[in-house]
Amino acid sequence: xxxxxxxxxxxxxxxxxxxxxxxxxxxxxxxxxxxxxxxxxxxxxxxxxxxxxxxxxxxxxxxxxxxxxxxxxxxxxxxxxxxxxxxxxxxxxxxxxxxxxxxxxxxxxxxxxxxxxxxxxxxxxxxxxxxxxxxxxxxxxxxxxxxxxxxxxxxxxxxxxxxxxxxxxxxxxxxxxxxxxxxxxxxxxxxxxxxxxxxxxxxxxxxxxxxxxxxxxxxxxxxxx
Amino acid sequence: xxxxxxxxxxxxxxxxxxxxxxxxxxxxxxxxxxxxxxxxxxxxxxxxxxxxxxxxxxxxxxxxxxxxxxxxxxxxxxxxxxxxxxxxxxxxxxxxxxxxxxxxxxxxxxxxxxxxxxxxxxxxxxxxxxxxxxxxxxxxxxxxxxxxxxxxxxxxxxxxxxxxxxxxxxxxxxxxxxxxxxxxxxxxxxxxxxxxxxxxxxxxxxxxxxxxxxxxxxxxxxx
Numbered sequence: 001x002x003x004x005x006x007x008x009x010x011x012x013x014x015x016x017x018x019x020x021x022x023x024x025x026x027x028x029x030x031x032x033x034x035x036x037x038x039x040x041x042x043x044x045x046x047x048x049x050x051x052x053x054x055x056x057x058x059x060x061x062x063x064x065x066x067x068x069x070x071x072x073x074x075x076x077x078x079x080x081x082x083x084x085x086x087x088x089x090x091x092x093x094x095x096x097x098x099x100x101x102x103x104x105x106x107x108x109x110x111x112x113x114x115x116x117x118x119x120x121x122x123x124x125x126x127x128x129x130x131x132x133x134x135x136x137x138x139x140x141x142x143x144x145x146x147x148x149x150x151x152x153x154x155x156x157x158x159x160x161x162x163x164x165x166x167x168x169x170x171x172x173x174x175x176x177x178x179x180x181x182x183x184x185x186x187x188x189x190x191x192x193x194x195x196x197x198x199x200x201x202x203x204x205x206x207x208x209x210x211x212x213x214x215x216x217x218x219x220x221x222x223x224x225x
Numbered sequence: 226x227x228x229x230x231x232x233x234x235x236x237x238x239x240x241x242x243x244x245x246x247x248x249x250x251x252x253x254x255x256x257x258x259x260x261x262x263x264x265x266x267x268x269x270x271x272x273x274x275x276x277x278x279x280x281x282x283x284x285x286x287x288x289x290x291x292x293x294x295x296x297x298x299x300x301x302x303x304x305x306x307x308x309x310x311x312x313x314x315x316x317x318x319x320x321x322x323x324x325x326x327x328x329x330x331x332x333x334x335x336x337x338x339x340x341x342x343x344x345x346x347x348x349x350x351x352x353x354x355x356x357x358x359x360x361x362x363x364x365x366x367x368x369x370x371x372x373x374x375x376x377x378x379x380x381x382x383x384x385x386x387x388x389x390x391x392x393x394x395x396x397x398x399x400x401x402x403x404x405x406x407x408x409x410x411x412x413x414x415x416x417x418x419x420x421x422x423x424x425x426x427x428x429x430x431x432x433x434x435x436x437x438x439x440x441x442x443x444x445x446x447x448x
Contacts, residue, residue: 124303126304
């Protein structure tokens with residue numbers, strides 16, 4: 001019998017993570033693309049860290065940080081009554097960090113591919129940074145914005161190690177689809193694990209195909225220009 | 226009257242270049258900057274437009290100080306009343322021709338000037354087209370028109386016609402002369418093309434090694 005709860009929870013986690021990452025990622029990518037501060041290379045490295053770091057390492061340190069045994073976790077619990085360990089909000093925080101490069105990097109690259117003279121033209125036409133960002137830059141990097149959203153969404157759907165470390169396996173709270181697959185395998189329910197896996201495989205394939213279609217169309221548009 | 230006194234060190238492929246410029250440009254003058262690639266011509270335009278901060282000096286236009294290192298004054302490009310046209314047109318690809326022009330209008334300003342300019346430049350039939358559907362000459366005509374929407378005091382042209390064929394060039398040169406006279410501009414043109422300099426400008430500044438080595442009428446260049 002299908003249990004749709006892990007699907008729904010995974011979808012909810014991915015949507016919330018993608019929405020927050022979009023709001024945070026656009027200004028961060030803009031800063032990384034145009035800032036002349038030397039410190040930006042450190043920030044770039046921090047953003048990219050989850051790509052190379054084993055998810056269990058990130059999950060382990062988040063677990064330590066959020067644990068009520070430690071100062072940060074205790075302060076959150078005592079003063080704000082927030083507990084991130086083994087909870088959905090904890091999963092969201094972990095996913096934000098884990099999927100951040102997949103949102104930020106395509107958008108940053110989109111900004112960097114635009115000719116610098118577009119900004120210069122907008123500034124000399126009397127427009128400030130915000131107007132230039134909203135009316136000139138963002139509309140011309142739609143493909144990068146969409147790629148960032150899709151990749152961040154898909155990456156959050158596929159995460160396992162971080163979720164297991166920070167969230168554990170609590171039904172309807174932290175038991176996302178990848179954890180459900182692991183759980184079914186552990187319980188020798190291979191048929192059920194197979195069904196979850198096929199669904200995840202098909203979904204991931206579809207997402208990546210969409211990203212490549214978007215990029216292909218965008219490249220063609222640039223070639224025409 | 227525009228008074229430019231700038232020093233700036235540029236780092237190029239051939240090492241550092243020390244720019245040292247001291248020049249006055251009078252109302253109605255169309256001045257060409259002429260010199261080899263890498264002699265700092267485009268950087269001078271960028272500094273006048275406020276897109277680049279000089280190391281030292283002053284820029285004064287019609288008695289308004291735009292830049293003064295000693296007074297720690299730097300007017301942002303948004304407030305400089307400068308129109309600039311780049312070689313690569315820099316039209317906003319997401320906007321139609323008309324939207325590119327209205328973008329330049331200050332908020333709440335009537336669009337009458339846009340309609341007038343569209344008429345003068347014979348662009349009315351293209352106003353609802355996106356830039357990628359237009360020819361190079363049409364794009365540069367729009368870029369030139371857009372630079373004039375805010376009625377600038379200074380027009381800066383950074384090799385605006387170098388990517389166009391000779392027929393389109395001649396047509397655009399006529400537009401530049403027309404606008405320069407009609408809007409009573411102080412225009413600075415960066416160009417490598419001597420016939421173009423002859424046709425358009427009434428004064429040439431020859432740059433070499435970051436300095437003006439000759440300040441003369443265009444005819445003196447071939448004399």
